[in-house]
Every structure is written in structure tokens, then in C-alpha cells.
Amino acid sequence: MIGHYTLTGPEDAPVLVLGNALGTTTELWRDFSLPFRLLRFDHRGHGGSAPVEGPCTIEDLACDVVDLLDHLELRQVYYCGVSLGGMIGMWLAAHTDRISRLALMCTTAWYPDKSVWDERIEVLRSYGMEPLADTIVSRWFTPAFSPAVVAHFRAELLKVDVPSYIACAEAIRDMDLRPDLAKIDVPTVVIAAAQDHATPPEFARHIADELPASELYIVGDAAHLAIVEAPRTISVILDGHFGND
Numbered sequence: 001m002i003g004h005y006t007l008t009g010p011e012d013a014p015v016l017v018l019g020n021a022l023g024t025t026t027e028l029w030r031d032f033s034l035p036f037r038l039l040r041f042d043h044r045g046h047g048g049s050a051p052v053e054g055p056c057t058i059e060d061l062a063c064d065v066v067d068l069l070d071h072l073e074l075r076q077v078y079y080c081g082v083s084l085g086g087m088i089g090m091w092l093a094a095h096t097d098r099i100s101r102l103a104l105m106c107t108t109a110w111y112p113d114k115s116v117w118d119e120r121i122e123v124l125r126s127y128g129m130e131p132l133a134d135t136i137v138s139r140w141f142t143p144a145f146s147p148a149v150v151a152h153f154r155a156e157l158l159k160v161d162v163p164s165y166i167a168c169a170e171a172i173r174d175m176d177l178r179p180d181l182a183k184i185d186v187p188t189v190v191i192a193a194a195q196d197h198a199t200p201p202e203f204a205r206h207i208a209d210e211l212p213a214s215e216l217y218i219v220g221d222a223a224h225l226a227i228v229e230a231p232r233t234i235s236v237i238l239d240g241h242f243g244n245d
Helices: 059-071 082-095 115-127 128-141 147-158 162-174 178-182 201-210 231-242
Strands: 005-008 015-019 037-041 078-083 099-105 187-193 213-218
Touching: 015 059, 015 082, 037 059, 037 115, 059 162, 078 082, 078 162, 082 162, 082 178, 099 115, 099 231, 115 162, 128 147, 128 213, 147 213, 178 213, 187 201, 187 231, 201 213
Parallel strands: 015 037, 015 078, 078 099, 099 187, 187 213
Antiparallel strands: 005 037
8 A cells, every 4th residue: 555655747747656675765756857757656654655464565555656656647657666665666567557668677586596585584573673773775776876965765664564575575576577677668768787786687678578569778887776876877778768658
């Protein structure tokens, strides 16, 4: 259930939905600007959205977005998602007709090594977020990136409801969207970051290779949250993609 969202921008412009990475909120897009009506939202237990008890799947999280679109009476939209947001975007584009153009950023269709998620979930259940915060955030940004921005995102991470984070982490661990890729027939841009160790560029290449209509870009000086480190570069890519409809 999505409890918090913002819808800003020209009322006569196409709506572009922005899906966040796990552990982040609508703050992910604070330096992002495109000439569209931007719909930002927080996942379950993140930011201003209340926790939802129990486990969930990528399908459940995607259906949260469908419910939000229904609530706002939005029949079809553009969609751009980072990491978990991208996984949700793939499911939506494969299983619904609500997405007319798609952008997938620093994401993957599956994780071949699930042990990393098992270990993270075990620590979270035993000790909470604090012991993992530095490790998680270090994978989000390159070492030389702004310490003040890194500290801000670390603080936002620590506010996330831990059971909700675990539920979303389990959804990521257990997903396999590879069979869905062939079902995605909307124009898609796939963006990777050269220094992203969470979802390396080879994951993006696999997605792009499987999609019937896609373009692949690799941003050099950025890690997992490339939208924060390289917003201008990515805005140019996305403006070219969504502006071609």
C-alpha cells in the first residue's frame, strides 16, 4: 500500500512515474527535473508510507503502483525505476497495459547469488538497520561523492521500517523476472552505472539483450544511485527517450 506520493508538474504534460530503490524515498529524485508531470511515491514502510504487515512479492509491490494509478485515474503512464523500482517497472510492463514507455536504471531481472540477501536479512532480524547502514550506503555511491549527500541518504535509510525493508528484500531475493522480459514490448531504455557493484552493468546488458525494443547506456562516474550522482547525464538520456513518444 502506497500511503505517500507527490504529483507535480504541468497538468497537461504526460505523467512519468518514478520508482525508488530499496531503502530510499522520494528524496531519491530531489535533483531530478524533466518537463513531465512527475509522480513520486514511497514503498511500503519507507518515507511517508505506512508499513504493511507480512511478506510481499514484486507482484504485490507492483500492484501497489496499479492501485495508486487507479486512485489518481491515470490510465497509462511513462515509468522510470531504480533498482527495486526497476523490478516493479519490469513486472508492470510485462503484465499490464499501464506503461507506454519504460526506463530501467541500475537494476536486474534476478540475483544469481541469493546468499547476500540471506545474510543481510539475518542481520536485520537480529540487530536492525544500524550495523548494515554504512555497508549499504557505500554501495550506493562512489567513494569520492559528496559526504553530506551520503550522510543524508544514510539518515533516510535508518528511518525505514525494518520489517518492511525485510519484506521488500525477500521479494527481491526471491524474484526471477527473466521469463517476463520477452513480454515487454514497450520502448525501453536501460541505464547502468560503471561503478555499480550492487547491480553491475552485465545485469543491465542481459535485460537489454532480451527486450525487443531497447537501448542500453552505461554511465561512467556513478554507482548504484546513479540518478543522484549523475542527474544531468541521466536526465538527458531520459528526456531523449520519453520525449520521443
